Amino acid sequence: MKIKSQKDFFSGLMFLAVGLAFAIGASNYTIGTGARMGPGYFPLILGVLMAILGAAICVGGLTKGPEGGDKIGKWAWKPVFFVLAANFAFGILLVGIPAVGIPQFGLIIAIYALVFIASMAGQTFNLKETAILATILAVGSYFAFVWALNLQFPVWPSFIAG
Numbered sequence: 001m002k003i004k005s006q007k008d009f010f011s012g013l014m015f016l017a018v019g020l021a022f023a024i025g026a027s028n029y030t031i032g033t034g035a036r037m038g039p040g041y042f043p044l045i046l047g048v049l050m051a052i053l054g055a056a057i058c059v060g061g062l063t064k065g066p067e068g069g070d071k072i073g074k075w076a077w078k079p080v081f082f083v084l085a086a087n088f089a090f091g092i093l094l095v096g097i098p099a100v101g102i103p104q105f106g107l108i109i110a111i112y113a114l115v116f117i118a119s120m121a122g123q124t125f126n127l128k129e130t131a132i133l134a135t136i137l138a139v140g141s142y143f144a145f146v147w148a149l150n151l152q153f154p155v156w157p158s159f160i161a162g
Contacts, residue, residue: 005060005061007072008060008064009061012058016050019054022043026044081121086114094154107154108142108155115137116130
């Protein structure tokens with residue numbers, strides 16, 4: 001059988017693998033029932049739905065596609081690098097790494113770093129737009145997580161807040 005759309009087929013395989021991993025990982029937790037859901041219920045349902053979606057996309061990649069086939073292009077290494085770097089920077093800046101001597105910088109600084117680093121993954125970089133986006137995301141995150149949900153994690157750098 002010939003793959004008509006490599007993009008669809010391999011993206012479907014990725015969804016299928018991630019969905020199965022979530023479903024298998026959820027089996028380590030109590031699943032519960034629909035009326036009394038356990039901590040593994042949502043990841044199990046999400047994983048199963050993602051696996052079904054992945055299987056459907058795979059089948060679509062085998063049956064539908066352009067005449068010459070839809071080939072996969074080269075890896076876009078720049079976006080992959082900057083998106084991963086932004087997430088690592090967010091985690092490190094949020095709580096710090098005391099063993100290495102990196103203090104916690106808190107939520108606000110971590111969000112600004114996340115947005116500015118991730119924005120370098122695109123084709124263009126606009127400082128004004130990125131600063132506005134970072135400010136909206138930082139303020140919204142503060143109100144959602146600290147003010148509304150009352151979650152306890154550092155908001156400001158440890159050397160300022162104490």
